[in-house]
Amino acid sequence: MKCRHCGGTRLVKFGIVHGKQRYKCKECGRTTRANDARIKYSQEKKLKVLAMYLENNGIRSIERLEGVPSPLIIRWIRQSAKLIYDWLRSSASSVDLEKVAIIELDELYSFVRKKSNRIFVWVAVDRNKCQVVDFSVSRRLDLSSFRVLADRLSCRYAIDFLCTDGNPVYGRIALAGRHVVGKAETCLVESMNAKIRRCLARFNRRTCRYSKAFDRVGSFAYAFI
Numbered sequence: 001m002k003c004r005h006c007g008g009t010r011l012v013k014f015g016i017v018h019g020k021q022r023y024k025c026k027e028c029g030r031t032t033r034a035n036d037a038r039i040k041y042s043q044e045k046k047l048k049v050l051a052m053y054l055e056n057n058g059i060r061s062i063e064r065l066e067g068v069p070s071p072l073i074i075r076w077i078r079q080s081a082k083l084i085y086d087w088l089r090s091s092a093s094s095v096d097l098e099k100v101a102i103i104e105l106d107e108l109y110s111f112v113r114k115k116s117n118r119i120f121v122w123v124a125v126d127r128n129k130c131q132v133v134d135f136s137v138s139r140r141l142d143l144s145s146f147r148v149l150a151d152r153l154s155c156r157y158a159i160d161f162l163c164t165d166g167n168p169v170y171g172r173i174a175l176a177g178r179h180v181v182g183k184a185e186t187c188l189v190e191s192m193n194a195k196i197r198r199c200l201a202r203f204n205r206r207t208c209r210y211s212k213a214f215d216r217v218g219s220f221a222y223a224f225i
């Protein structure tokens, strides 16, 4: 019996997991199970799977192509999403407001399980950096749903111009020095949304690939930023 992490042989019994004896390695301190059939995937494999996901492959097709079980793929996506989520939250708590000339806001919709169960992703783009700076996911397209994203943006940024489409909720919260309404001013965020639609299978139009859980839509979008 050897340690699966360092190959060490100084192992001591360390409880039972799922009916199998677990050992603790005296050399590296990590644990190993007896007759462990689980496969340890490399970091390269993990990154490849995530890259495939961001290139419009569905979870099941990645499972078939790469031989990684779909629950594990979902866990990897959620883990990387959490890193981005934590990063967004931590940078939101900084004291000084970051100056931003132009923020474009728009929303795109998808659904969970069935078409009538719609969900909306609110996306904020910094026009000069050409980058998605934040977003949120909601079940409705109303003011309280927008407020989640608006509050976070106002905690982080001093915005000169806010550019949106004609959705009246955008005018209800004073987020920027000036609010400009019109399709001509939201080209960038719309192209970002088009990219999300193109790259993430669940956001493709006329697709049979869709989200099976509300929180999954959120985390998958986090993984995309």
Ligand SMILES: [Zn+2]
Pocket: 003, 004, 005, 006, 007, 008, 025, 026, 027, 028, 029, 030
């Ligand atoms: Zn070890």
